[in-house]
Amino acid sequence: MFEYELPDVGEGVAEGEIVVWHAEPGDHVTEDEVLAEVETDKAVVDLPAPVDGVVAELRADPGDMVPVGDVVVLIDTEADDKDTVDTEADDGSPSAGDTTDTTGAKTAPDTGDTTDAIEGATGQVAENGAAGQVAENGAVEGEVSTASGRVFAPPHVRRVARELGVDIDRVDGSGPGGRLTEADVRATAESGGEETDTVTDSGGDGAAAGVEPGQTAATQENGQHRSAVTPTGTADGTTTDAGAADRDRTLAAPATRGVARELDVDIDEVPTERHRDDEAFVEPEDVRAYAEAQQAAQTADADTASAPAETGSTQTESAVEPVTATAGTETAATTGTETTEADTRTEPYRGIRRTIGDQMAESAFTAPHASHHDTARAGGLVDARERLKQQAEAAGVHLTYMPFVMKAVAAVLPEYPAMNAELDEEAGEIRYHDRYHIGVAVATDAGLMVPVVEDVDRKGLLEVAAEVNDLVERARGRDLAPEELQGSTFTITNFGAIGGEYATPILNHPETGILGLGELTQRPVVESGEVVAAHTLPLSVSIDHRVVDGAVSAGFCNDLKTYLDDPIHLLL
Amino acid sequence: MVVGDVTTGTDVLVIGGGPGGYVAAIRAAQLGRDVTVVEMDDYGGSCLNHGCIPSKALISVSGLAHRAGEAERMGVYAEPAVDMSAMVGWKDQIVNRLTKGVESLCERAGATLMTGRAEFAGDGEVRVVKAGDGQGSETVSFEHAIVATGSRPVEIPGFGFDGEHVLSSRDALALESVPDRLLIVGAGYIGMELATVFQKVGSDVTVIEQLDGVLPGYEADVTDVVHDRVESLGVDFHFQQTAREWEATDDGLLVWTDSEAEGRAEKRFEADRCLVAVGRQPVTDTLNLAAVDVETDERGFIETDDQARTSVDSVFAVGDVAGEPMLAHKAFAEGEVAAEVIAGEPAALDHQAIPAAVFTDPEIGTVGMTADEAAEAGFDPAVGEMPLRASGRALTLDEREGFVRIVADGETGFVLGGQIVGPEASELVAELALAVEMGATLEDVASTVHVHPTLSEAVHEAAKGARGASIHY
């Protein structure tokens, strides 16, 4: 058995987040085949298999932060195909080739396609079989996805599953006949994708889940907790769990009403956190849970002849406003979350988003920012690009305005060394950089990244252009090496590509200057007393005011304007 | 923050302004993307200009004329005269209105419309070739492209469309006069729809078909109803006949067919015009696909995954060009998904079923599994059927043929599919489609109160029937 430890996938990173596994237990992998994608500080890297073998166990789930050196996967290097087949057999899954087996039909993927069906009996089942999960929950799954692996779930539920990255085949359905509800999917997502007891774990089904047979632990816990909080409300212990509602109107599928009638339950009394079109919506399991809870409550009530009317009113309240009415109890906490969840989507704050956030916070709360806004005439810039575009194209380089601006910045910065510097507070030193490495902020699907073009002052326009294009493209493909995102001494951000004139850029800490570009477009300007249309480029400069004075940034802008209005100055 | 790109270029380039393309464009623009649509012909694609809408317009109006002349037993005496060019003019007005509507929807959503033929010019770029001499071309760079170039009618060897003797469905929908004798090659849905139209406005229609029945792909008891009705209108059917060659005559053409079943005996058909409707094929030859590595399958369809993505990450394909079923509503659904995926939303094509309709007389509407398919998939199907002759509403419409069938899983009651043949089947199938998609059970459908008297009660009754609890039948 090969124990594969998470290697240092970046330069000196301490930990990585598993983004996605490309292999599952039971999969045959060959050396260098990609096992997983791991996200570090700022880049996503592939994790290659170190050896040939069969994946025996994944030790981390997508989303887990794993310290470098921890074992992430066990690979059985001895295993051959025969072993895989054995594993299947152990789990009672159909063995390869046994396509006519009825069980086979049940677990086969959801297409009638013969090729797929055969695959289902070999590769696919092997995967699941070894995971051990199918074996455990086989019965449950059979219930949800009936013949041919079909899952019965309305479209919006399928969408939520995709959004949460939940494999819908693995969700336990609580609706009529095992139909999946949104709550089922959310429950599975919260419990980390394991279907066992999902309903209880998540609290997504609130009181309903708590009273299902075999899941009494949750009920008891709730009960105890609650009686501790409200020692006087003796009858409360179980009755509030059932929490009879008192609505005039309840939405429910006809089949659900059938269940209510069968169990002799008034559907308007069944508590639920679900809503459709602002009306309470009840599912069969809510009805069943309520019916059972009521029975339990009756037994409990037998000892204490306390006024049901009084409890009744509290119950109504708690059904309507779970957060205020039962705040402090465990149920309240869970249901409270669920209510919010209905209108708000939550996602973990981590990975690249978190890195950006941390850096923004550090910058904003360390360096007192000051901004300076001005507008450059850009007629010369537009001409210059127009004239050079064809030639650049011929050289295979798509020429945008950005390289011009970068060259201009690199030309102006030497006059304003404080803006190409950093403050080392601990050492009590200001460090002035002699090199001009310019970071270019790029919006990617995952968030902001700032790849760096080094020594812009020493490179030709085309060279800068080619480098920027390449970096931007790879940033979007999340294909940058960590070192390509480090070492800038000054940063440019081009929010104007999206539109707008001015902004207040946050410094790329610990740099002392950042330039934001507005949209380059024609605007009215006054020329010899007349308003005319001219190309202008709005500039927004932010500085670390501890190191840079306002006059310095104003001077920087003025000089920059000269270059942008007529890039011929770059020749000097 | 887009950096290094203050140039002309677009986030999402949509090639083709048909149902797949325009929906993708509108959705992508709604989601805040910068969208450019390129269309070489008319916005609305086949569907609005030469397909769904024109054919349905002529189906309605020919139906109206026919019914008016056949209503004597209901006490109405009329001898309607039809003016084909006025009919086509009316249809054109509808088409115009709708295509203008599509353009303005795209523009209102913020998409830029371009006219010209788009062809890939390399990674992330297309050249848009303008029609007309000296119009030149323009290069547009894109982050994502959505190919929605649709399909065109298949030609059979020797029967090139000439708009005069040999017509495509597009030509047939623009005829200015009613041909006395119309020969139709192909008894698929387009052939059958147009056979109905022309027979009803007075043509003598003959249909030849290579296979041994109409509407291949549908169950026999469904197609029988349509076959019988169309035949009773006077359409002459010849099965297992393959059109081989034709020759122009003074007043039309002669078409020879042969048939393996009849020992290659040659048959001869005389007609004024011949409509060839033997299927449609994807359009990829306008695109210079070779410039990108987009893969096609053996039939020429662009291969896509469940997010409409092709073998090239930045290129998506939707609609007819992306494979069967070649239906406008499938194109709509795919267009939306492609746009949402590009915008980073968790969309996917995971529909349980795509419904289909044939607008013959009477109509056919189907969705999901047939009973056989359900059994094959491992279900123990529960089937309920309601014949329309037991429907009060059908009788008041003077219709008695057809039925509604619902197929469900016998164990859980989940509705798996349904087949409807009868008036308004194309509308009725929507309820079954919703049931299939929602995971509704027979009990859910049976316990939903339906308006009386309507055809939809037949769906209700079929659901009850499948549970062994019919009331009205």
Ligand SMILES: Cc1cc2nc3c(=O)[nH]c(=O)nc-3n(C[C@H](O)[C@H](O)[C@H](O)COP(=O)(O)OP(=O)(O)OC[C@H]3O[C@@H](n4cnc5c(N)ncnc54)[C@H](O)[C@@H]3O)c2cc1C
């Ligand atoms: C007679 C008939 C009746 C029909 N009836 C129905 C019906 O009742 N219901 C139904 O669902 N479907 C029906 N269809 C099918 C329906 O029309 C198609 O499924 C639908 O139009 C497909 O949409 P699409 O966007 O994929 O392609 P299309 O509608 O074919 O649009 C593709 C567009 O792309 C343009 N294009 C192609 N190449 C380029 C290029 N390189 N650059 C720029 N533009 C390009 C074309 O000009 C065209 O406008 C019918 C079709 C026909 C012919």
